[in-house]
Amino acid sequence: MKTLFVSYRVTELDRSLAFYIALGYGELGRVEVGDGARLVILKFPDEPSASLELVRRPGDGPVDVGSGFDHLAIQVDALAATLERLTVAGLAPGPVQHPGGPHGPKTSWLADPDGYRIELVEWPSEHFDGMTAADFA
Secondary structure (H helix, E strand, O other): OOOOOEEEEOOOHHHHHHHHHHHOOEEEEEEEEEOOEEEEEEEOOOOOOOOEEEEEOHHHOOOOOOOOOOOEEEEOOOHHHHHHHHHHOOOOOOOOEOOOOOOOOEEEEEEOOOOOEEEEEEOOOOOOOOOOHHHHO
């Protein structure tokens, strides 16, 4: 088995889509579900397949992220350049943090229009992409 993608319900599809396109996602396709509900499937340019789905269901009302969801983590190659690009695009990333100390990953946080939190992560150059059991040894 493998995870196919994460799906977020959003309040305003066009506003959320603009945010995620500015973040670097590209649109793969759209689906009209009925009753005004629409889905937009996204992926990053270097990903082989979909990784995020935005869902707009007008009948469900505004999104309340609540306390059950924590965040989406996105790996970036160069955090400083990414933060500069996002700031120019009108997004508001937070300051660089070093949660694993000076030799660990660099991170920054931002939130999408509905309040979903996003962690941007730059691994140290010698680190394997992503997290593995070795990170917890």
